[in-house]
Amino acid sequence: MSAAPAAISVGEMLRRHGISRRGFIKYCTATASALALPPWMGPAMAAQLRDGPRPSVIYLSFQECTGCFESLTCSFAPTIEDLMFDVISLDYDDTLMAAAGDAAGSALAAAMRDNHGKYILVVDGSIPTGASGACCTAGGRTAEAILREAAAGAAAIVAVGTCAAFGGIPFADPNPTGAWPVSAIIPERPIVNVSGCPPIAEVITGTLLQLVTTGKLPDLDGHGRPKAYFGNNIHDRCYRRPFYDQGKFAKSFDDEGARSGWCLYELGCKGPTTFNACATIKWNGGTSFPIESGHGCLGCSEPNFWDKGSFYAALDTPDWGKAGESTGTQVVELTGGAVAAGLVLGVASAGTSRLRQHHSAGSGNKPGAEGE
Amino acid sequence: MDFLTFARGPALRVSIGVFCIGVVWRIMGFVLLRIRRERSLARESMPRYLSEGLLAIATRSWPHPEFVRRTGAGEAIGYSYHMGLFVVVLLFGPHITFFASLFGFTWPGLPSSVITVISVVTLTLFLAVLFRRVTNPVIRMLSNFDDYFSWFITMSVLVTGIATTAHVGLSYETLLAVHILSVDGLLLWFPFGKLMHAFYIFPSRAINGAILARRGAAS
Numbered sequence: 337m338s339a340a341p342a343a344i345s346v347g348e349m350l351r352r353h354g355i356s357r358r359g360f361i362k363y364c365t366a367t368a369s370a371l372a373l374p375p376w377m378g379p380a381m382a383a384q385l386r387d388g389p390r391p392s393v394i395y396l397s398f399q400e401c402t403g404c405f406e407s408l409t410c411s412f413a414p415t416i417e418d419l420m421f422d423v424i425s426l427d428y429d430d431t432l433m434a435a436a437g438d439a440a441g442s443a444l445a446a447a448m449r450d451n452h453g454k455y456i457l458v459v460d461g462s463i464p465t466g467a468s469g470a471c472c473t474a475g476g477r478t479a480e481a482i483l484r485e486a487a488a489g490a491a492a493i494v495a496v497g498t499c500a501a502f503g504g505i506p507f508a509d510p511n512p513t514g515a516w517p518v519s520a521i522i523p524e525r526p527i528v529n530v531s532g533c534p535p536i537a538e539v540i541t542g543t544l545l546q547l548v549t550t551g552k553l554p555d556l557d558g559h560g561r562p563k564a565y566f567g568n569n570i571h572d573r574c575y576r577r578p579f580y581d582q583g584k585f586a587k588s589f590d591d592e593g594a595r596s597g598w599c600l601y602e603l604g605c606k607g608p609t610t611f612n613a614c615a616t617i618k619w620n621g622g623t624s625f626p627i628e629s630g631h632g633c634l635g636c637s638e639p640n641f642w643d644k645g646s647f648y649a650a651l652d653t654p655d656w657g658k659a660g661e662s663t664g665t666q667v668v669e670l671t672g673g674a675v676a677a678g679l680v681l682g683v684a685s686a687g688t689s690r691l692r693q694h695h696s697a698g699s700g701n702k703p704g705a706e707g708e
Numbered sequence: 709m710d711f712l713t714f715a716r717g718p719a720l721r722v723s724i725g726v727f728c729i730g731v732v733w734r735i736m737g738f739v740l741l742r743i744r745r746e747r748s749l750a751r752e753s754m755p756r757y758l759s760e761g762l763l764a765i766a767t768r769s770w771p772h773p774e775f776v777r778r779t780g781a782g783e784a785i786g787y788s789y790h791m792g793l794f795v796v797v798l799l800f801g802p803h804i805t806f807f808a809s810l811f812g813f814t815w816p817g818l819p820s821s822v823i824t825v826i827s828v829v830t831l832t833l834f835l836a837v838l839f840r841r842v843t844n845p846v847i848r849m850l851s852n853f854d855d856y857f858s859w860f861i862t863m864s865v866l867v868t869g870i871a872t873t874a875h876v877g878l879s880y881e882t883l884l885a886v887h888i889l890s891v892d893g894l895l896l897w898f899p900f901g902k903l904m905h906a907f908y909i910f911p912s913r914a915i916n917g918a919i920l921a922r923r924g925a926a927s
Contacts, residue, residue, distance in 0.1 A: 651802075652803075674732075682734070
């Protein structure tokens with residue numbers, strides 16, 4: 337839980353953490369720039385945060401692995417972004433809070449009651465509805481019931497991580513828990529999806545910051561994600577892209593080409609179909625991102641990424657439909673069967689045609705008389 | 709099932725299946741045709757007229773000198789866009805990956821920028837042959853739906869491929885799905901239209917050349 341009461345302003349909190357005014361405005365300007373907001377929004381955001389009360393945030397975790405929360409809290413080095421996390425009033429988070437049981441339930445109820453209509457609801461994880469919701473409960477209540485109650489009093493809802501945004505891995509076939517994304521449970525409210533498995537920490541904090549300072553939802557793409565972060569695909573921003581243009585592709589993960597930075601398209605990289613800021617903001621304080629570490633993008637910020645075939649099959653390779661069976665076997669089965677069918681059809685057609693000619697010749701009409 | 713999964717999954721499987729069935733069916737129909745019996749004595753020995761037939765593949769692939777001025781340019785454009793298509797289909801990296809997944813082996817490709825230039829040139833030549841087809845009265849009279857649809861389906865593969873590589877308009881995923889769907893359409897149409905000339909053109913030239921050589925005529 338946040339150590340400071342909500343009444344203390346962000347500016348006061350920053351002073352307590354030794355953050356200078358210049359550093360604070362610099363951060364706000366950088367965030368405004370990342371969000372593609374006008375230049376004047378940086379100082380405006382800083383003023384809003386400095387003078388206004390800390391906004392209340394309720395963080396609900398459902399069917400998830402806590403990777404998203406790890407991404408948010410365990411950054412490579414303490415940064416001003418971490419302090420931003422301190423300066424919101426995180427009134428409920430069952431991962432961080434010391435309280436448990438009834439005390440935790442009471443904290444959630446109090447947070448919702450005291451900030452009704454004003455708090456930002458952050459949801460992490462998908463919501464299981466199978467087995468009457470028994471797969472994920474807290475205090476005897478199902479995830480769905482808790483979400484519906486919390487969403488009713490929220491000023492805005494942010495679905496953090498691919499599980500909350502699109503169902504993620506729990507939603508993947510065969511979806512044994514009957515999992516759904518937040519938008520399927522709360523269809524009547526606009527929801528900001530910050531997808532990724534996990535999302536980039538700066539994308540989560542940047543989205544929250546814009547919500548807090550502008551009071552408006554950011555511009556969203558067709559999947560409800562902030563365009564500022566999800567407007568470009570990884571392929572177009574990838575440092576290996578020039579090698580794609582040159583037709584230089586790594587053939588295996590440890591070959592000379594892979595080490596020389598050649599494109600990982602042929603190794604199954606999903607960068608061309610994945611929209612995220614991995615190639616620009618990067619991870620661990622801007623150190624690198626998965627492709628830079630030598631592995632293709634898995635497409636984790638896209639809907640149904642777990643069900644789109646092998647992570648190691650190139651995007652344009654055929655999907656033969658039978659998992660677990662070798663490609664060669666499936667190709668031979670399909671083409672062999674089709675060739676055999678074509679042979680039978682061809683012989684039958686030729687036979688029928690010759691019979692017809694034979695009958696025509698026999699009946700005095702001799703179109704085939706010049707034949708054998 | 710998303711669009712791309714459909715295009716490179718069930719749609720591609722069905723189209724490859726129909727392509728194989730249709731091509732083998734039509735080739736069998738060709739192979740099992742009743743052949744007119746040659747009643748004249750052979751002017752050439754069998755090895756000679758068979759080799760003359762093979763030679764005809766080359767000699768009949770370019771107009772006789774007398775006709776070069778009249779039809780040479782059209783033939784040259786035709787060969788050029790065919791070569792462009794072969795280069796684009798067989799030497800573009802992602803295409804090589806596609807074929808490698810089918811055949812299990814790979815080969816060197818060309819830089820994407822070179823492929824893009826060749827694609828645009830090929831596209832221009834495609835438009836030129838269409839212009840010639842609709843402006844030349846004789847060719848226009850000889851053309852039917854098959855000619856125009858075969859042109860359209862091949863052109864659509866080329867255009868969607870360029871759009872996919874250049875990321876024009878839609879997302880890469882959608883463009884790639886549309887491109888693969890256009891390939892699916894081409895595979896479905898191939899055995900039943902004039903695109904089958906890919907399989908017929910050289911054998912028919914060889915057979916005609918051999919028959920003429922047997923009769924003692926130059927091919």
